[in-house]
Amino acid sequence: MSVINYSSREITFKIVFYGTGLGGKTTNLKVIYNKVSPDQKGKMISLATEMDRTLFFDFLPMDIGSVKGFKTKFQLYTVPGQIYYNASRKLILKGVDGIVFVADSQVERFEDNIESMDNLLENLQEHNLKIEDIPFVLQYNKRDLPNISSLDDLQKSINPWNVPYFEAVATQGIGVFETLKAVSKMILQRL
Amino acid sequence: MSYENLSIFEQDFWDINNSLNRLLTSTNATALLLVDKAGQMITSVGNTTSVDLVSFGSLAAADFAATSQLALLIGEDEFTELFHQGKQENIYITIVLSRIILVVIFGKTTNLGLIRVRIKSAVSDLERIFSNIFSKLSSSSGRARETFNDDFKKAAESELDDLFK
Numbered sequence: 001m002s003v004i005n006y007s008s009r010e011i012t013f014k015i016v017f018y019g020t021g022l023g024g025k026t027t028n029l030k031v032i033y034n035k036v037s038p039d040q041k042g043k044m045i046s047l048a049t050e051m052d053r054t055l056f057f058d059f060l061p062m063d064i065g066s067v068k069g070f071k072t073k074f075q076l077y078t079v080p081g082q083i084y085y086n087a088s089r090k091l092i093l094k095g096v097d098g099i100v101f102v103a104d105s106q107v108e109r110f111e112d113n114i115e116s117m118d119n120l121l122e123n124l125q126e127h128n129l130k131i132e133d134i135p136f137v138l139q140y141n142k143r144d145l146p147n148i149s150s151l152d153d154l155q156k157s158i159n160p161w162n163v164p165y166f167e168a169v170a171t172q173g174i175g176v177f178e179t180l181k182a183v184s185k186m187i188l189q190r191l
Numbered sequence: 192m193s194y195e196n197l198s199i200f201e202q203d204f205w206d207i208n209n210s211l212n213r214l215l216t217s218t219n220a221t222a223l224l225l226v227d228k229a230g231q232m233i234t235s236v237g238n239t240t241s242v243d244l245v246s247f248g249s250l251a252a253a254d255f256a257a258t259s260q261l262a263l264l265i266g267e268d269e270f271t272e273l274f275h276q277g278k279q280e281n282i283y284i285t286i287v288l289s290r291i292i293l294v295v296i297f298g299k300t301t302n303l304g305l306i307r308v309r310i311k312s313a314v315s316d317l318e319r320i321f322s323n324i325f326s327k328l329s330s331s332s333g334r335a336r337e338t339f340n341d342d343f344k345k346a347a348e349s350e351l352d353d354l355f356k
Contacts, residue, residue, distance in 0.1 A: 003197045003231040004335060007204035011339075012231045040354060042245045047253075056253060059230075061245040064354055067347045070338070075231065075249065091256040095229020177355040188347050191339040 001095045002191075010071040013187050014095055015180070018120050019102035020112040021053070021081030024141040024170040028102060029060050029076055031176045036062060054080040056088050074184060081116065090123045097190075098135035098183040102170075103158060105140050105148040110157065117158045131161065135186030138165040139179045144172070197227060198331040199324060204234065206320045211236045214313040218306050220297040221280065225317075226251050228290055242296070251294050255284060274303065285310060287317045288325070 002013045017025040026046065033044045042061035049055050058078040063071065079089040101120065103113045124131060138159055140151065151167070159165060164182050168175025199207075211223045215237050222237030224244065230252035232244050259269040273284040283295040283306050293314065295306055 001196055001229060003199070003227055003229075003233065004338075005199045005204060005233070006334075006338075007199065007201040008234070014229055014231065036354060043243055045246055045250065056257070059246070059249045061249075062354075064347065064350045067350055068343045070343070072347055072350070075245075077230075077249075087260050088257075091253070091260070094256065095227065095231070181351055181355055184351050185348055188339075188344045191335060191344065 002097050002187075008071075009069055010073065012073045012075060013097040013184075014075050014077065015098045015100065015183055015187070016092055016096045017076065017078040017100045017102055018089070018093075018116070019079075019081060020104055020109060020116040021083075023081055023102045023104040023109070023113075023116075024139075024168075025078040025081065025102045026054055026058050027170040028100070028139070028141075028168075028176050028179070029058050029078055031170060031173045032062070032076065032180060033060055035173070035177070040064065053082065054078055055085070056080065057092050076180075083115075083119075086119065086123070089119070090126060093123055093127055093129075096127075096129075096134065098187040099131075099137075100179055100183050101136070101138045101158070102168075103138060103140050103154060105142045105154065106145055107147050107149050110149050110153070113154070113158050135183055135190055136161075136163050137179055137183045137186070138163060139168045139170075139175060140165060141168045141170050141175075143167045143175075144169045196328070196331075196335060197233075197324070198328060198335060199233065200327075200331070200334075203320055203324050207317065208234055208236060210313055210316040210320065214295075214309060217309045218295070218297065219301040220295050220306065221300075222296045224248065224251065224294040224296070225287075226292045226294065228252055228255070228292060233291070237296070247294075251282075251284060251292055255286070255292050272307075283307075283310075285314060287314055288321050290325075291317065291321055293317065 004011045040063050045059040047056035060076040062074045077092050079092050166175045166179045222239045224235045225233040226248040230249040232248035262270045275282040280298050285293050
């Protein structure tokens, strides 16, 4: 649900990065933060624990500038991945315009990805939303690690809708912008 | 939750700002902020030069959402007002029509009691304005389609491409 202000001529969209704990959601935001020029980003806020695990959310506001006289803004949020923070995840999905699901490609995290995807669907349902109705992309992260599931297995397990997906190594910035660009464009198309 | 965009048109926006300015004057508060429950800033009045408004909006919505969950745990639907007290500045938060968060930032030039009294008529004004906004949402999609046409989309996509170069 974007907020369109015809008086101040601003439009704001909310993108949520979802996925299993330690999958690289916060890393995605940090890479974006470091890459985007200072005049096009706000302060990145992380509500994290001392161990640098996301407790409530990370937040990064981005301003893509004036488009046809409208200030166009994206607000990026991550959710905490750990299972017991579900209440926080549910809250952050409120008013979402687009979702990036960051999957951890490592074989030992295969089931965690499925659980996290199931959890996303459940939480969307609580907001009366269906994944089919929301701009949605997947990112298969950590493709540089040795013990990873095949794309085919990942696709079959968590992408039955066959939405766009991207291979990524977020720590090196690989695939991060492609993912964000894809979901952003889907949101614009949906306007 | 509906999936409609929250579209605020010029006249409604000025009505909102007028109502907030009246509240600002009658309470002598430092600033007032209106934030969507999803964390997006709608407008602000008063002295906000030292406040990062975008971050503030996001955190105020998160604060309200987290506190509402606490309310549920003790059998309340939500807490209708929140108050955070600091040494110099304080924050008072209340909700309009269950969807919009009104934040008052105030210092020693006023007090909580006055704000609680004065805010009632402002909330009632805002409820009227937002009821009107929400009732127009389904018919506002035409204007959105007109404004955010293919030209807009193409231009926005090109900005995105530049952003990530």
